[in-house]
Amino acid sequence: MNFFFEVLIGGLLAGVMYSLVALGFVLIYKASGVFNFAQGAMVFLAALTFVGLQEKFGLPLWGAFPLTLGVMVLLGIGIERVVLRPLVNQPQITLFMATIGLAFFLEGIAQIVWGTDVRRLDLGLQDEPIESIMTNFNLLVSKFDLAAAFVAGVLVAVLAVFFNKTRIGRALRAVADDHQAALAVGIPLKQIWAIVWSVAGFVALVAGLLWGARNGVQFALTFVALKALPVLILGGFESVLGAIVGGLIVGASEKLAEVYLPALMSEFLLKHYDISINLAGIEGWFAYMLALVFLLVRPEGLFGERHIDRV
Amino acid sequence: MLYRESGQFKTSYAADQQLFPILQDRAAVLALLAFALVGVPLVATDYWFTAILMPFLVFSLATLGLNILTGYAGQLSLGTAAFMAVGAVAAYNFQLRVPGIPILVSFMLGGLSAAAVGVLFGLPSLRIKGFYLAVATLAAQFFIPWLLVKVSWFSNHSASGVITAQPVVIAGFAFDTPVRKYLLVLVIVAVMALAAKNMVRSRVGRAWMAVRDMDVAASVIGIRIMQTKLIAFAVSSFYCGVAGALYAFAYLGSVEPDGFNLDLSFRILFMVIIGGVGSILGSFLGAAFITLLPILLEVILTDVTAMTGIALPPGFISMAQLVVFGALIIFFLIVEPHGLARLWQIGKEKLRLWPFPH
Numbered sequence: 001m002n003f004f005f006e007v008l009i010g011g012l013l014a015g016v017m018y019s020l021v022a023l024g025f026v027l028i029y030k031a032s033g034v035f036n037f038a039q040g041a042m043v044f045l046a047a048l049t050f051v052g053l054q055e056k057f058g059l060p061l062w063g064a065f066p067l068t069l070g071v072m073v074l075l076g077i078g079i080e081r082v083v084l085r086p087l088v089n090q091p092q093i094t095l096f097m098a099t100i101g102l103a104f105f106l107e108g109i110a111q112i113v114w115g116t117d118v119r120r121l122d123l124g125l126q127d128e129p130i131e132s133i134m135t136n137f138n139l140l141v142s143k144f145d146l147a148a149a150f151v152a153g154v155l156v157a158v159l160a161v162f163f164n165k166t167r168i169g170r171a172l173r174a175v176a177d178d179h180q181a182a183l184a185v186g187i188p189l190k191q192i193w194a195i196v197w198s199v200a201g202f203v204a205l206v207a208g209l210l211w212g213a214r215n216g217v218q219f220a221l222t223f224v225a226l227k228a229l230p231v232l233i234l235g236g237f238e239s240v241l242g243a244i245v246g247g248l249i250v251g252a253s254e255k256l257a258e259v260y261l262p263a264l265m266s267e268f269l270l271k272h273y274d275i276s277i278n279l280a281g282i283e284g285w286f287a288y289m290l291a292l293v294f295l296l297v298r299p300e301g302l303f304g305e306r307h308i309d310r311v
Numbered sequence: 312m313l314y315r316e317s318g319q320f321k322t323s324y325a326a327d328q329q330l331f332p333i334l335q336d337r338a339a340v341l342a343l344l345a346f347a348l349v350g351v352p353l354v355a356t357d358y359w360f361t362a363i364l365m366p367f368l369v370f371s372l373a374t375l376g377l378n379i380l381t382g383y384a385g386q387l388s389l390g391t392a393a394f395m396a397v398g399a400v401a402a403y404n405f406q407l408r409v410p411g412i413p414i415l416v417s418f419m420l421g422g423l424s425a426a427a428v429g430v431l432f433g434l435p436s437l438r439i440k441g442f443y444l445a446v447a448t449l450a451a452q453f454f455i456p457w458l459l460v461k462v463s464w465f466s467n468h469s470a471s472g473v474i475t476a477q478p479v480v481i482a483g484f485a486f487d488t489p490v491r492k493y494l495l496v497l498v499i500v501a502v503m504a505l506a507a508k509n510m511v512r513s514r515v516g517r518a519w520m521a522v523r524d525m526d527v528a529a530s531v532i533g534i535r536i537m538q539t540k541l542i543a544f545a546v547s548s549f550y551c552g553v554a555g556a557l558y559a560f561a562y563l564g565s566v567e568p569d570g571f572n573l574d575l576s577f578r579i580l581f582m583v584i585i586g587g588v589g590s591i592l593g594s595f596l597g598a599a600f601i602t603l604l605p606i607l608l609e610v611i612l613t614d615v616t617a618m619t620g621i622a623l624p625p626g627f628i629s630m631a632q633l634v635v636f637g638a639l640i641i642f643f644l645i646v647e648p649h650g651l652a653r654l655w656q657i658g659k660e661k662l663r664l665w666p667f668p669h
Contacts, residue, residue, distance in 0.1 A: 035442045086645040093387055094644055096442045097584055100577065101640025108633030116626045226573075229446045277462055285457055288450035292435060295447055299439050 007259050008252055013145035015231075015251020016152045017214070020207035022228040022235065022243035023155070024200040029237050030176040031196040033092060034084070037099040040225020041106035042201060046072055047208030047217045051121050052114035061123065065205075072201030075106075080194040107222060116219070121212040148210045155206060156244060159199075163240075168195060176238075230291035236304020245302060250287045258283040314662040330508055347497055352490050360489035363602060365562045368496045369554055371598040374582040375507055375591065376550030381580075382589035383511055384543035385523025386436050390448035391551055391579045393455040396571035398425040398552025399559035400465050403474045407467060414479050418499070418556045425552025426545040428455070433544030437537055440526075452573055459568035466568075475565040492561045499557065503550065508591045510546070519543050520589075581636060585643050587652025596651040604639075605632050 021043055028036040049071050053064040083102060087095055163169040174182040175192050183189055211221055231250045235242025262279035269275045294301075314335050321327045331337040355364065377391050402421030405412055432451040436444050459465050460472035467474070479486040479495065486495045510516050518539045521529035530536050559566045578601060586597020609628050616623055647653055661668075 083641055083645075090644075090648075093441055094648065096387070096445070097580070098641050098644045100580070101637045101644070103637070104577075104633045105637025105641070108630045108635075108637060112627065112630045112634065115624065116630070226449070229449065233443065233446055279461055281457060281461070285450065285453035288446065288453050292447050292450040295435050295439050295443060299443065 004256075007255050009141055010145070011252035011255030012248050013142070013149055013251070014255060015248040016145075016149045016244075017207070017211055017224075017247075018227050018231050018251055019244045019247025020148075020152050020155070020203065020210065021225050022231040022247055023159070023240065024203040024207065025228055025232055026237065026240055026243045027159075027196055027200045027203065029232075031172050032084070032175070032193050033179075034095045034099065035092065035237075036200070037096060038103040038106055039200065039204060039228065040222040041103040041110070042072070042075070042204035043208040043211065043225050044217075044219070044221045045075070045106050045110040045208075046201065046205040047121065047212035047221060048110045048114045048119070050205070050209060051119040051212065051217050055119070068205055069202060072205055073198040076197030076199075076201045077194045079197050080190065084193055084197075085190065103222070107219070111219070118216045118218040119212075121209065121217050123209060123213045144214065148214075151206065151210065152244070155203065156240060159203075159240060162199075168192075172196060227287055230287040233291040233301055234294055236301025239301070239303035242301055242303035250290065253290060254283055254286050257286045314659065314665075330505065344501060347501075348494065352494065357489045360493045361562075363606065364493055365489070365496060367599055367602045368493075368500045369558045369562050370579065370582060370602060371595045372500050372503060372557065373551050373554035373579050374586065374594040374598045375504060376547045376554060377579050378583050378586075378589065378591070378594045379507060379511070379519075379550065380543050380547035381583055382587075382593075383516060383523060384519040384540060384547075386433070386440070386540065386543060387442065387445045388448040388547070389445050389573070389576050389580065390432060390451035390455075392571040392573070392575035393451045394425045394429055394548045394551040395555030395558060395575070396456055396459060396568050397428045397548075398422055398555030399476075399566055399571075400459055400474060400568065401425065401552070402556035403476060403559065404465065404467075406477045414477075414481060414560070418553055418560075421556040422549040422552035425555065426549040429544045429548025429551070430541050433541055433548075436540050436544065449573075452576055456568040456571055471567055472569070473565055473567040474559065476560040476563075479560055486561070496557050496561050499553070503553065504591060504595075507550070511591065515539070515542060515546075523589075581640060584640055585650055587650030588648070590650070590652035592655065593650050593652030596655070600651060601636075604635065608632060608635060 021039060024039045024042065025036055028034055028039070046068055050064050050068045053059050053067055054061075059067070079102065083098055084095075087098055161169075163173060171182070171187045171192055172195070174185070174187055175189060179189065182192075208217075208221070211224060215221070215224075227250065228247075231243060231246040233246070234249055235244070235246025258280075261282055265279050266277060269277065316333045316335075319332075319334055321332070326332075329337075331340055351364070373391060373395055376394075377388060380386050380388050398421040400421075401424035402417045405417040405420045406414065409417075428451070432448060435447040439447065463469070463472065465474075466472040469475075479492065481495075486492050511519070518529070518534045519542075521532070521534055522536060522539050522543075526536055529539075555571070582597035582601045583594065584597070585600055586595070587593025605628075608631060612623065612628055612631065615621075643650060649656075
């Protein structure tokens with residue numbers, strides 16, 4: 001039973017990391033209706049830029065962070081200017097494909113500028129179990145994962161306040177509800193989009209730092225970011241809360257499936273059909289299949305808005 | 312002056328309904344086919360066949376498949392490579408396990424297996440659309456190669472699922488040299504392209520376009536949405552499956568399921584976007600463009616390094632490729648959403664008036 005809880009907690013904490021990436025998707029989707037496939041590339045770019053600045057100029061953490069943030073903000077403004085503005089009023093699917101192109105572009109640029117090596121990223125947090133929990137409950141809970149969960153919590157709280165209490169946040173929500181109505185009451189649409197992409201860049205930076213510190217800064221980060229898609233389907237595209245809950249569900253179910261399912265299925269196949277195969281590696285596709293099944297039952301996700309198409 | 316349809320009167324229904332109603336188009340297509348069949352084998356070297364023409368033809372077929380689904384029926388798919396993998400592995404297994412089966416039948420059955428899998432993963436499209444569907448097809452993209460590697464029966468118990476395609480022999484004639492393989496693939500691609508061109512203007516094709524443009528309106532005028540979408544998935548996956556079989560049997564010789572990865576799917580999607588969404592000709596133009604671009608890029612970059620003496624960091628060329636691909640996609644979506652095919656159309660308009668534009 002202890003082992004089960006360990007896997008569950010490990011999965012939930014990994015899910016927090018998925019949520020962080022998904023959060024960036026939700027922000028942009030809410031404000032501009034663009035499904036930003038490039039969020040993963042932005043996570044990668046942010047982490048790589050951070051490490052690159054540290055290595056090249058020997059900057060400390062607190063020095064590299066604002067600089068990288070500056071790069072991400074500039075990037076957000078640039079994307080709005082170069083990619084989004086000419087594509088206003090295009091079908092969503094066109095914008096989606098444009099962000100696929102953007103993802104390739106950013107991945108290429110990031111590696112041309114900073115090189116293709118796998119880098120280590122040290123945030124001063126150790127990936128080691130917390131001793132008090134270890135002795136009292138006999139559970140392995142990583143310090144690092146717990147810190148990541150805390151950061152995610154803070155980030156969500158900050159974003160919630162930002163969205164609900166500030167002037168810009170309210171403008172963002174207005175734009176999300178109806179572009180034209182927002183324009184009509186005098187909300188500067190272009191400015192809002194630039195802001196939202198910058199905020200998404202900030203979220204990408206935080207996600208990139210945590211993922212990078214955990215797995216090293218490498219190209220595989222972009223694949224991790226793809227996992228945010230099933231997270232969004234589970235949680236719903238418009239919901240910050242959904243991104244968090246979806247991330248937790250995906251993280252936990254994926255880890256549990258990876259640990260328990262292959263053995264069960266192999267045993268079953270061997271017993272009844274006399275086939276012996278090793279089914280490890282379910283983790284690679286489980287989340288997507290879960291999302292696929294979920295789509296059939298509840299296409300709008302757990303917390304998404306139900307859309308009614310009118311002719 | 313040369314390209315003008317005025318004066319070409321159609322006096323029968325057959326003439327009215329033919330695939331290329333303009334005489335010049337007909338002549339051009341026939342000339343192109345004749346050149347590809349006779350001229351190219353005479354002049355091209357083995358390098359051209361193996362490095363440029365074969366991938367071009369195989370990817371044209373896969374692009375055609377995706378274009379039917381995405382361009383004509385409006386269903387975005389990111390799982391093209393997975394369906395290609397199904398086609399390749401199925402064709403291999405039919406060759407392996409059914410004694411005396413003709414190889415063309417294996418290709419067909421490979422395509423049909425891919426079609427069956429395509430329909431299965433197309434089922435969610437009945438409830439969802441747009442990028443929701445893209446995520447659903449991502450499930451196929453990650454699940455199918457995994458399954459093909461894990462269940463070693465598919466690859467006849469070879470290491471890491473690598474399949475080595477059997478020699479291609481039709482009626483005792485071995486297609487073993489690059490030229491012969493090229494001719495075989497060319498004929499298959501040409502036949503399937505003509506079939507596709509015919510299909511998209513038939514009842515089914517018009518139903519696809521109606522669903523793409525507005526599904527609710529399409530259902531109001533009596534088009535069965537479910538049937539139409541699933542046919543699109545089946546036909547598209549069939550094309551991808553045959554392309555996958557040709558990819559394994561004629562182009563590479565031995566493939567592993569992991570080679571049919573997300574990158575390949577994206578590459579084919581790029582071919583569709585750059586070539587022209589919803590255009591048969593565009594599929595070929597896009598495939599040619601994306602196949603030639605990396606080669607061109609490499610030549611240019613090596614020349615630049617040779618001239619300036621600046622040593623490029625390792626992996627620079629593949630990174631530069633990513634950047635150029637990404638930038639081109641955005642460029643095309645903004646400047647010319649209908650892709651290269653549209654440029655060709657504009658060229659035709661100009662040609663009509665030439666040399667007296669006013």
